[in-house]
Amino acid sequence: MDADSPEQPFRQFIVKLHSRCNLSCHYCYVYHHVDQSWRDRPMIMSGRTTAALAARIGEHARAHGLEKIFVVLHGGEPLLAGPDRIAEVITAIRAAAPRTSVDVTLQTNGTLVDDRFVEVFRRHRVGVGVSVDGGREANDRHRRFADGRPSFALAVQGIDRMRAAGDVWTGLLCTVDLSNDPLQVYEDLLALGPPSLDLLLPLANWVHRPPGHDPATTPYADWLIRVFDRWFDAPVRETGIRLFESIISLLLGGPSDTEAVGLDSAAAITVETDGSLEVTDALKTTAPGLGALGMSVHRHSLDEAMRHPAVLATERTLVKLARGCRACPVVTVCGGGQYSHRFDPEGGFGYPSVYCRDLYRLITHVQARVAAKLALRG
Template sequence: MGNLKPPVAAPLPEGWQPWPLCQFILKLHSRCDLSCDYCYVYEMADQSWKSQPRRASRSVIAHTASRIAEHAHAHRMPSVHLILHGGEPLLAGPGHIAHTVQAVRQALGPDVRLDVSLQTNAMRLDEEFLRLFDELGVRVGVSLDGDAAGHDRHRRRADGRGSHATVTAALGLLAGRYRHLFGGLLCTVDARNDPIATYEALLESRPPRIDFLLPHGNWAEPPPGLGDGGTPYADWLVPIFDRWYAAPRRETEVRLFDDILRLLMGGSSSSEAVGLSPARMVVIEADGAIQQTDTLKSAYPGAPATGFHVARDTFDAVLRHPAVMARQLGRDSLATACQDCPIVPVCGGGLYAHRYDPGSGFVNPSVYCRDLFRLITHIRGVLERDVAALLEGRR
């Protein structure tokens, strides 16, 4: 079962209070119509998807809506973010998606704004879905790994056929008439692909944002290419950063790069990938179980579980779960080596799931420690160079 010790690395600071949750990821459908070989839900340590109902029931949706509203009103939150996820959420069908969004909006009432987004592989994304999302105000993120060769290496149908042609056709529709719904692209890094060719293939649909995701892994199951002391993922990302940063106009937001730049200048991050901002998201599985970030499925069976359920437990109760608190404690929850590191305010220890080791749980540096250090120090060097040039020019 892996390491089940409470993951809090230090006593809670005196007077510490948890941050309320503001991002709710609902697993609307627990199955998928692709068979991606790197998927943390279906291909990694936690196989609990097999016992999940295919689709979240209307009862689960009603309880979820009620709990979100309860939490938002208790903490006087002006807005919350609902992310429809899976599996593949489009498998739930247009009617079920519409019911879900309407149920949460109705529960929240007029005083709390509901921002809704949906992450899809785009295999079923068509005019009917996009008209619905336009009516509901749902922003759409699409998973795309670059050009046809890079994408189809991993993102294949169950029979082995690639998905790139279908995805790019759907993207053409989304990025055309429905561009106002386009949330961005999610690309899982494969260091075997050419970085610039991958980036330029992603730019073809003019996405408002690109998320580069490092493949999920940990110290027990390292990601591909790690283990020889090199920095293959930083080596891949650095040329893209240099190309993106040097562009004569802003082509797109790249969340990882923007977050690192913001953190270097004393700001905060927008995701858990870097930085020390408290984690304020939670996952509701198709059966109504409340879980931590589902990327923990890559660590060991049961890693994301909290024991809570929307039918009986409040989200305030979830905030007091030791693992949830650990992801809000920032520097105090990190390994000693991370706390003493000069770039810890920017790195933040890396993604929580990537710190796992069976012998010590999550109180470790990220398995991507070397890569993060190289990427961050490279970006810092570029920033320092430009600040120095600006100051020199003002003399």
């Protein structure tokens, strides 16, 4: 085995509980990108597959003495599975790993949240993130139902229900859209009172480039920098922003909390509704089937998946980065960016991120701002 690709037990399990969605967001990597494997999978994870998954997770946790693991209920839209099914999956996984702390989160568009779901979230200690791309105008630009109806009002209703329930709602996930004014997006998201924000670069690569991409300019960095300066200069910290906090942490020698930057490995595996295993579903934006391992929880252990070459290839090490990346002064902060963003059919994942210039500009800007603030304090 490659010494630069050490085996790491999985600590995060992205569980595709339901393969369909009640929205049809224009940029969705599941339904509107090159990999259309969702069409051949069952809509909902069956009881048989759930039992197999739980057993595999329990086996893996015991074999590696894992004190804590993270389970992310995902989709499609996981709430389409219904509150009872969600409760059954959580109960099965926790029962299979009784000596391991199982942290459960769920990512939803928020439009289906009602009191039944909120009760399940409270009873089973589920942290819920909601995908919203800004205020009504910004969000409804892309996040609509298949018949064209907007989703913002229903998402806000779901957020309000969870906020009233206490520690259920964990924050917002927003995909950057250059068409939306960054400060307006930030203020509109802030108005919802999120505990945290996650600002995501659109899933893209050198084949399927992001909207507005120009390798000679940095439109995404420019967008993010405007939000960063507003956030960083606030007299009181109004919310957490994971991307910015991770960059600052890395600059100060700490860890990253996102796969977007840094050399910290997520140690994650994705489980589809039929039990098949994938490295990361972000690879659905590269080429059909590229993230699939050809393995299933019905036939393979997670230790076998852990040793798969495709899994080992995603380990975030300097030696796996492009030569130019390895010589870059911000490489330990950038970490080459998100793995899927490096894809080019000619050289696989041996390229810099399609957001290389944006990442460099954003990181050096944050570095200068942090250094200036530390100098003032010194």
